[in-house]
Structure formats: structure tokens, C-alpha cells
Amino acid sequence: MAITAIKGFNDILPAESGRWQHIEQAARRVFELNGFSEIRVPIMEKTDLFCRSIGDATDIVEKEMYSFVDKGENSVTLRPEGTAGVMRAFIEHKLYAQDPVAKLYYLGPMFRYERPQKGRYRQFHQIGAEITGVHDPLADAQVLNMLVQFFREIGLDEPQLQVNSLGCPECRPAYRAALIEFLEKRVDALCEDCRRRLSTNPLRALDCKVPGCIEATAGAPSVLDSLCTGCDEHFSGVKRYLELTGTSYSINPRMVRGLDYYTRTTFEMVTTLLGSQSAVAAGGRYDGLISQLGGPAIPGIGFAMGVERVALLLGEKAFTRPPDLFMATLGSGERAFAFNLMHKLLQKGIRVEMDYEGKSLKSQMRRADKLGARYCAVIGESEVASGRAVFKRMADGGQVEAAMEVSEVLEILS
RNA sequence: GUGGCCAUGGUGAAGCGGUUAACACUUACGACUGUGACUCGUACAUUCGAGGGUUCAAUCCCCUCUGGCCACCCCA
The missing domain is CATH 3.40.50.800 (Anticodon-binding domain)
Known part of the structure; x- marks a missing residue:
């Protein structure tokens, strides 16, 4: 038997590469139009970077990272997502000293040791963008509008924008406690997974597909009701700017994100066409991340989209260049x-x-x-x-x- | 990590105990010795994921392994 590729690692053959280029070129065009510059960072980082940014207790860090000890006995990891590396570079090169407002985009492979399935692979590709240094919800709205513009540009109007606010370190703990209290009262009605989530990630229970859980959590408290004044005003601002520009969106107070660093605004572009992999692009605000990584107290917001998922949505359409x-x-x-x-x-x-x-x-x-x-x-x-x-x-x-x-x-x- | 389904040529696939292993596409060459598409002809799996077993006989039955897909978990 000849040697085959690693499980979950795919070749992009000539028949598909045209579609990939189409996606990448559209992203570069739209992002650069919006004033973003490309940043290229390594695909491997010190393991600690991801533990400190994504969060030690997340599934990504706990069981999905390709980590190993190199010959110099350093623990290194193939990046499971892009933001951490980009922010590390932002801090390391003190880009904020020139201008705290940076608009950056990146694209490339990411690695997560998961069981492959439709729209999910061990090596997958993301195109992402980040804005640092802006607290104002205008930054949130700009990032969202740019994302929507990208999808329109490549001819996909199907993915819908959903937004939510997760609050900040001020107001989130109270919400979390209230939610746990609510769920504990109904623990008998919850599925096995949700009982486990109660202690690991209670927010997830709101996203459960089991009918019994949907019913049991119907009256659960909403994050949006427990936002502190600052977060509430911020979220209102985001909504106001989206409405101003006529960007259609829906609010999904049950949206959950997988990375610990998100604060306030979170969002997803969701589709029903990809089976269980409904998120084609997702992101949020991370006001604490840069300082957490040893940089100054500068806020940030950004997103990443899954290129494989976008390609899947584009379907079989061929992108060839016939000779003249x-x-x-x-x-x-x-x-x-x-x-x-x-x-x-x-x-x-x-x-x-x-x-x-x-x-x-x-x-x-x-x-x-x-x-x-x-x-x-x-x-x-x-x-x-x-x-x-x-x-x-x-x-x-x-x-x-x-x-x-x-x-x-x-x-x-x- | 858990569960279900499936493994036949470059591709899509039929065959389900004894067949020359269908059919279609692709590819190559040809039907005018200088003009494509349509049509037609010819060629293209000593072999059915790998290894064992049952049988006179196995692609078809059994076991093991490997691989793939889909779903759960989780996520882009």
C-alpha cells in the first residue's frame, strides 16, 4: 500500500484550487478595501501561547492541539486558530507603539486533532481579520459589515449573521451563576451531556439540540438581560450601527463561543447547508486578550472563517482559466x-x-x-x-x- | 473519545458462492493520411482495501486489521 496523507489532512487538487483562489482573492480584495493589511505569522507557536489565550479548560487546549516537544525541549504547538499568534506578533513587535489601531488579516492552515467529518478536518484553513485599539462599537460594526460584504462578493447570500453579547468580566460571572442555578433546578430534565456541561460549560446547555433540553431551558435567563451598563450600551451601539447601514442580522442570546478570550460582542455567519457544521465564520471582541498576553490594555475584535466550509457552500462550480x-x-x-x-x-x-x-x-x-x-x-x-x-x-x-x-x-x- | 454506515478500475458504479467482473464517464488511438464538439470503432480491473478462515469453488459467507464517510462531542 502506497503512503497516503494523514487522516484529516487534505490535498487541494487542481479541480478545486481555482475555487480556493477565488475565495482568497475575494477576501484580500474586500479586506484591503476596508483598510486591512496582511500579516503572516508562523504556523507553530510555543504551546503556552494557546493555553493562555484560548483557555486551559477549553476542548481545543485540552484535547485537540498538535503539541510536541522539539529537539530543544520546548513544547511547541501547531496553531489551532489564528488570533493568538497575530496578537503575539502585535505585542512582540510593539505595533501598538506606532498606532494602537491596527487592522490586520491573515490566512493559512490551522490544526486541530478532531474526528474529521463534513466541513471539519484536522488541517483546515482560515481567513481572519482583526481590529485592535478601538473600544467603540463602530469597530464591531465595521468588522461585521466587512464580513457580510465578503460573502456577498463571492456570491453567497445564504449565511445569516447572528450576534450576541457575552458581557465582560464584570457582569458575566453573575450571569453564569444565575444560569447554573436555573439549570440545577431542572437537572432531571436535562440530557446526559447537559448535566456534564453544567459544571464544564453551562452556556452550552442553551445550545443543546435534544428536545427535552430545549424545553427545559426555554425559560432560562438570557445573557442580554444581565449585561452591565457598559456592555449593554456597547451592544446597543453595535445594533444601532448595523441598522444604520442596513445590515441584516438576528440576535441569538444562546450563541456560544469556544474560546475563553471573548468579551462583549460575539457573532457567527451560520448556514443550514453544511450539516452540523453550521458556522462558516465566527468571531468576537477580545478586550482582555492583549493585556493577558503581556501587552498593553488594548481591546480587539476579529473573526475567522473556515475556507473549506466556504468552498463547500460554493459547490462544484468550476473556476478555470481557459487558454486564449x-x-x-x-x-x-x-x-x-x-x-x-x-x-x-x-x-x-x-x-x-x-x-x-x-x-x-x-x-x-x-x-x-x-x-x-x-x-x-x-x-x-x-x-x-x-x-x-x-x-x-x-x-x-x-x-x-x-x-x-x-x-x-x-x-x-x- | 462515542456511535452508525461503507470499502470493486482514474471516476461513478453493477454483480452477492462457479460470469470473459456489466454499464457509463475519463483517457489513448482511429473512422478524411490538415480541423474540435455529435456519432461510430478499438484499447484500458489476471482482479474486487489488507490478512486469515469456511468451501470442490469466494468480489460475494465468517473473523481480524486498515481506511473512508456521516453523526455525537466540539468547532471555522
Whole structure:
């Protein structure tokens, strides 16, 4: 048996890479339009970075990280998400000293040791963006609007924006306590998982799909009712700005996030088309993260989207670049002639293809058709002698005779 | 970590105890010795994930292993 890829690690084959590029290019275009700059950070970090940011007790840190001890006996980890590394770089290079307001985006692979399933892989890719240094809900709204714009740009209007506020270290503990108290009274009605969640992550119980739990938690207290004044005003601001710009959203007070560093605003772009992997993009505010990592007390907000999930939503649509011209040749002398012409045309940015190994004319024509070439020219002895050839429009068979000169070919293709 | 389903060629797949292992797509070549698409012809799995077992006989039955998918958990 030949060696295969690691479980949960996928190859992006040529048939799919066009779709990936389409997604990545749209993200770069939209993000840069919004004033974001790319930041490239390593895919491995010291393990401690993730423990301190994501949270020691989260599933990600507890059981999903690809961690190992390197030859220098340092514990290192393949990044399970992007924000921690970006903020580490932000602090390490003191980017805040120049300007506390940074708008950064990144893209690349992330790693989580989970059981693979639809839309979930051990190596997966995220495109994310972060704004630091702005407390005002305008930053929240800008990030959300940009995310929505991205989805519109790639032609997906299906994912819906849901927002919530998780409060801050001031008001969240009280809510958590109230929720636990509420759930404990109904513990008999809860499923096994939710009983466990009671002690690990009570918020999760609100998100449970078991009918009995949905019923039992129907009257549970809402985070939004227990926000402190500051958080409440902030959340109102976010909603107000979204409404101002006509961005449609819904409020989901039961939305739960998996990372400990989130404060106040959290959000998801959700879809019903991906089975249980409903979140295509998600994020939130993390006002305490930067100082937690040893930086100044600077707030932040950002999101990450799962490229595999976006690609899945885009479906099978092909993103290919058919050649402008295919040159079919009849002998080795003609092949050399065509090769030289191809070289000149390529310098001009014309997409040209030809046969490399003396296939029959029929084969070459078939290939021109298969590649979706706009034009095909047959080059034989007489064409080389006269310097002129017939250019056939593959779509309708129309033919144009012209000199095999760069300028004339450009003319035909224009 | 838990559960369910499934493993036949490059792909989608039929076959379910003895077959030349269907059919379709793809690919290659050809049907005008210089023109694609449509049509037609020819070729393309000594072999049915791996290893054992049952049987005169196994792709079809049994066991083990490996792999994949989907769901739970969790998450982008």
C-alpha cells in the first residue's frame, strides 16, 4: 500500500484550487478595501501561547492541539486558530507603539486533532481579520459589515449573521451563576451531556439540540438581560450601527463561543447547508486578550472563517482559466515555430497552449476543445512559409486569417 | 473519545458462492493520411482495501486489521 496523507489532512487538487483562489482573492480584495493589511505569522507557536489565550479548560487546549516537544525541549504547538499568534506578533513587535489601531488579516492552515467529518478536518484553513485599539462599537460594526460584504462578493447570500453579547468580566460571572442555578433546578430534565456541561460549560446547555433540553431551558435567563451598563450600551451601539447601514442580522442570546478570550460582542455567519457544521465564520471582541498576553490594555475584535466550509457552500462550480489560443502543429519544424510564437505571446500576457509531443491533428483539436480555448490555429508547412494562418473561433467555428505576428494575434483576441 | 454506515478500475458504479467482473464517464488511438464538439470503432480491473478462515469453488459467507464517510462531542 502506497503512503497516503494523514487522516484529516487534505490535498487541494487542481479541480478545486481555482475555487480556493477565488475565495482568497475575494477576501484580500474586500479586506484591503476596508483598510486591512496582511500579516503572516508562523504556523507553530510555543504551546503556552494557546493555553493562555484560548483557555486551559477549553476542548481545543485540552484535547485537540498538535503539541510536541522539539529537539530543544520546548513544547511547541501547531496553531489551532489564528488570533493568538497575530496578537503575539502585535505585542512582540510593539505595533501598538506606532498606532494602537491596527487592522490586520491573515490566512493559512490551522490544526486541530478532531474526528474529521463534513466541513471539519484536522488541517483546515482560515481567513481572519482583526481590529485592535478601538473600544467603540463602530469597530464591531465595521468588522461585521466587512464580513457580510465578503460573502456577498463571492456570491453567497445564504449565511445569516447572528450576534450576541457575552458581557465582560464584570457582569458575566453573575450571569453564569444565575444560569447554573436555573439549570440545577431542572437537572432531571436535562440530557446526559447537559448535566456534564453544567459544571464544564453551562452556556452550552442553551445550545443543546435534544428536545427535552430545549424545553427545559426555554425559560432560562438570557445573557442580554444581565449585561452591565457598559456592555449593554456597547451592544446597543453595535445594533444601532448595523441598522444604520442596513445590515441584516438576528440576535441569538444562546450563541456560544469556544474560546475563553471573548468579551462583549460575539457573532457567527451560520448556514443550514453544511450539516452540523453550521458556522462558516465566527468571531468576537477580545478586550482582555492583549493585556493577558503581556501587552498593553488594548481591546480587539476579529473573526475567522473556515475556507473549506466556504468552498463547500460554493459547490462544484468550476473556476478555470481557459487558454486564449491553442496552436496545433503538424511537424517538428512547425512545433518549434509555434513554440517561439507562444513564447512571444506569453510575454504579452496571452494564455497560449500547444502540443508538446507531436500528437495527431485530431488529438490536438480535441485538446483545444477540452481546454476550452477561445481560438485554435493550425500551423503546417505552408503557414510557416507564408507566415499567415487561419484562426478558428472554437465557439462557433468562425475563421479569421491573419499573420502569425504578436500584433495581429492581439488584434484577433481583443 | 462515542456511535452508525461503507470499502470493486482514474471516476461513478453493477454483480452477492462457479460470469470473459456489466454499464457509463475519463483517457489513448482511429473512422478524411490538415480541423474540435455529435456519432461510430478499438484499447484500458489476471482482479474486487489488507490478512486469515469456511468451501470442490469466494468480489460475494465468517473473523481480524486498515481506511473512508456521516453523526455525537466540539468547532471555522
